[in-house]
Amino acid sequence: MKTRLQIKWLLPFFILVAWLGTNSCKEAESGKMSVSKLKVSSCSQTLKSDSPYLEEEFRFEKINDYSYQFVHENLLLNCDIDICKIEIVKDKDGFIIYESSEAGGADCVCPKDISFVINSTEKLSGCTVTVYYNNIFYHTGIIH
Numbered sequence: 001m002k003t004r005l006q007i008k009w010l011l012p013f014f015i016l017v018a019w020l021g022t023n024s025c026k027e028a029e030s031g032k033m034s035v036s037k038l039k040v041s042s043c044s045q046t047l048k049s050d051s052p053y054l055e056e057e058f059r060f061e062k063i064n065d066y067s068y069q070f071v072h073e074n075l076l077l078n079c080d081i082d083i084c085k086i087e088i089v090k091d092k093d094g095f096i097i098y099e100s101s102e103a104g105g106a107d108c109v110c111p112k113d114i115s116f117v118i119n120s121t122e123k124l125s126g127c128t129v130t131v132y133y134n135n136i137f138y139h140t141g142i143i144h
Contacts, residue, residue, distance in 0.1 A: 043110035078104025094127030
């Protein structure tokens with residue numbers, strides 16, 4: 001009889017512990033960001049100015065409060081690069097985007113666009129964003 005009584009109390013206890021454990025995991029994941037829909041364009045054939053070097057541009061296009069399309073335009077890359085790696089690191093004022101790729105083997109460079117969607121569990125509007133490509137500083141801005 002005593003054993004049945006102990007089992008009767010242990011089951012609700014384990015359910016409570018499991019529930020607390022899942023809630024603490026959700027809290028630990030707050031502020032987590034991920035990247036989806038990563039694309040690297042082909043070489044751009046259009047020049048927007050007379051200069052042989054196109055001006056790089058950075059755009060954030062709002063999808064919703066928690067997702068933004070990021071576009072890094074006119075980044076001079078080796079002609080055969082079509083894969084890029086993105087890492088996002090949260091810092092005190094916002095986050096840092098690290099873009100990187102392997103060195104290409106072609107004997108040319110051309111302007112390419114890198115685009116991807118940033119998904120977050122927190123609102124992104126007002127965050128400061130710093131962008132690096134292969135550990136070289138490129139841009140700092142605020143998401144509006």
